[in-house]
Amino acid sequence: MPTEEEGKLFEDMMAFKEDVFLVCLGFSRDPSDAEDLTQDVYLRAYRNVGRIHTPYAVKEWLLRVARNTCLDHQKKKRIVRMFHERTSVSASLSGMEAPSDPAETNERLKALKQAICRLPKKLREVFVLRLYGDISYQELARTLGIKEGTVMSRLNRARKAVADSVKEELDGRKTG
Amino acid sequence: MGEKQDDRAFEDIAGLIREDKERALERFRKGDFDQKIRARIAAVSDGERRPLVRRLLVPVSVVLLFMVAAGALLLLSRRRTTAPLGGPGRMMTVLGGLPGISELALPKEAIPPATMPTSGAARTVWTVLTLAIEQKEAEEKKSVVPTGPIKVPRLSLEKKMEILFKDKVIERVLVSILRKSEEV
Numbered sequence: 001m002p003t004e005e006e007g008k009l010f011e012d013m014m015a016f017k018e019d020v021f022l023v024c025l026g027f028s029r030d031p032s033d034a035e036d037l038t039q040d041v042y043l044r045a046y047r048n049v050g051r052i053h054t055p056y057a058v059k060e061w062l063l064r065v066a067r068n069t070c071l072d073h074q075k076k077k078r079i080v081r082m083f084h085e086r087t088s089v090s091a092s093l094s095g096m097e098a099p100s101d102p103a104e105t106n107e108r109l110k111a112l113k114q115a116i117c118r119l120p121k122k123l124r125e126v127f128v129l130r131l132y133g134d135i136s137y138q139e140l141a142r143t144l145g146i147k148e149g150t151v152m153s154r155l156n157r158a159r160k161a162v163a164d165s166v167k168e169e170l171d172g173r174k175t176g
Numbered sequence: 177m178g179e180k181q182d183d184r185a186f187e188d189i190a191g192l193i194r195e196d197k198e199r200a201l202e203r204f205r206k207g208d209f210d211q212k213i214r215a216r217i218a219a220v221s222d223g224e225r226r227p228l229v230r231r232l233l234v235p236v237s238v239v240l241l242f243m244v245a246a247g248a249l250l251l252l253s254r255r256r257t258t259a260p261l262g263g264p265g266r267m268m269t270v271l272g273g274l275p276g277i278s279e280l281a282l283p284k285e286a287i288p289p290a291t292m293p294t295s296g297a298a299r300t301v302w303t304v305l306t307l308a309i310e311q312k313e314a315e316e317k318k319s320v321v322p323t324g325p326i327k328v329p330r331l332s333l334e335k336k337m338e339i340l341f342k343d344k345v346i347e348r349v350l351v352s353i354l355r356k357s358e359e360v
Binding site: 014017018021022025031034035038039042043046105108109112131132159162163166167 | 189
C-alpha cells in the first residue's frame with residue numbers, strides 16, 4: 001500500500017499516460033492491446049512506486065516499466081503470434097479502420113507494423129521508444145542504460161531495416 | 177541520391193507512425209483510462225487488504241518452523257556430556273530409593289542389548305521398569321511371597337509375651353471348635 005507521498009507521485013505519473021500508451025502501441029501493434037498494456041504498466045508502477053528514489057526521473061522510470069511490461073507481454077505471446085501473425089495484424093487494423101481512411105494507408109500501416117515486429121529486440125525498443133514515445137536520445141540512453149552513440153546507431157539501423165521491409169512488403173503486394 | 181531516397185523513406189515512415197499514433201490516441205482519449213485504472217487498482221488493493229492475523233499467519237509460521245528446526249539441529253549437533261553428580265548413576269540412586277524398586281536386584285544382562293536404549297539414564301529407567309513388570313508377573317503366576325530382606329521391627333519382651341499369649345488363645349479356641357465339629 002503506497003504512502004501519501006507515493007500516492008502523489010503516482011498521480012504525477014498519470015500525466016504521462018499518453019506517452020506510455022504510445023510506447024505500448026509501438027510494441028503491441030494494436031490499440032486495444034496497447035490500452036491493456038498501459039493499464040498493466042500503471043498497475044506495476046502503483047505497486048513499485050516506493051522504489052523511485054529520484055522523483056524527477058519519473059517519466060524515465062515509467063517508460064522503463066512500460067518497455068519491460070511490453071517485452072514480457074511479447075515473450076508470453078511469441079509462440080501464439082508465430083501461428084497467428086497475419087490474422088492478428090489484419091484483425092487489429094480492421095478494428096481501427098475509419099470509413100474516411102483510404103485503403104492504401106491501411107496497407108502501408110500493416111506493412112509498417114509487420115516491419116517493426118520483425119526487428120531484433122534491441123533495435124525494436126530503440127525505434128519504438130524514439131518514434132512512438134518521442135523520447136530524446138539522452139532520455140533513451142538513460143532509460144535503456146546504453147550510450148547515446150549506441151542509441152543513434154541502433155536507431156539508424158532500425159529505420160533503415162523498417163524502410164526496406166515496408167518497401168519490400170508494398171512492392172510484393174503490388175506485383176502479387 | 178541514395179541518401180535522399182533514404183530520407184524520403186524515413187519521412188514516409190515517420191508520417192505513417194504519426195498517423196498511427198493519432199488514430200490510436202483518438203481512440204484512447206475516448207475511453208476513460210483514469211477511471212479504468214483506478215477501478216483496477218481498487219480491485220487489486222481490496223484483494224490485498226487482508227486481516228492482520230491472516231497476513232501474519234504465514235510469516236510467523238515459517239519463522240516458528242525455522243526456529244524449531246534450528247533448535248533440533250542444535251540439539252543434535254551438540255556434544256553429549258555426562259550430567260553433573262554422576263548422570264545415570266545418580267538416577268539409579270534416586271530410583272533405588274523409591275519403595276518397591278529398592279528391593280530389586282538389577283541383573284546386568286537381563287535384557288538383550290539390542291532392545292535396550294543407548295542413553296545411560298534411559299537405559300537404567302528402562303531396566304528397572306522392565307524388571308519390576310517381570311517380577312510382578314511372576315508373583316501373580318506363582319503366588320509366591322517375595323523373597324528378600326524384610327525389615328522386622330524389634331519387639332520388647334512384654335510385647336512378645338502378649339503376642340504368644342494371644343496366639344495360644346486363638347490356637348485353643350480353634351482346636352476346641354475343631355473337636356466340637358468332629359463330634360457333630
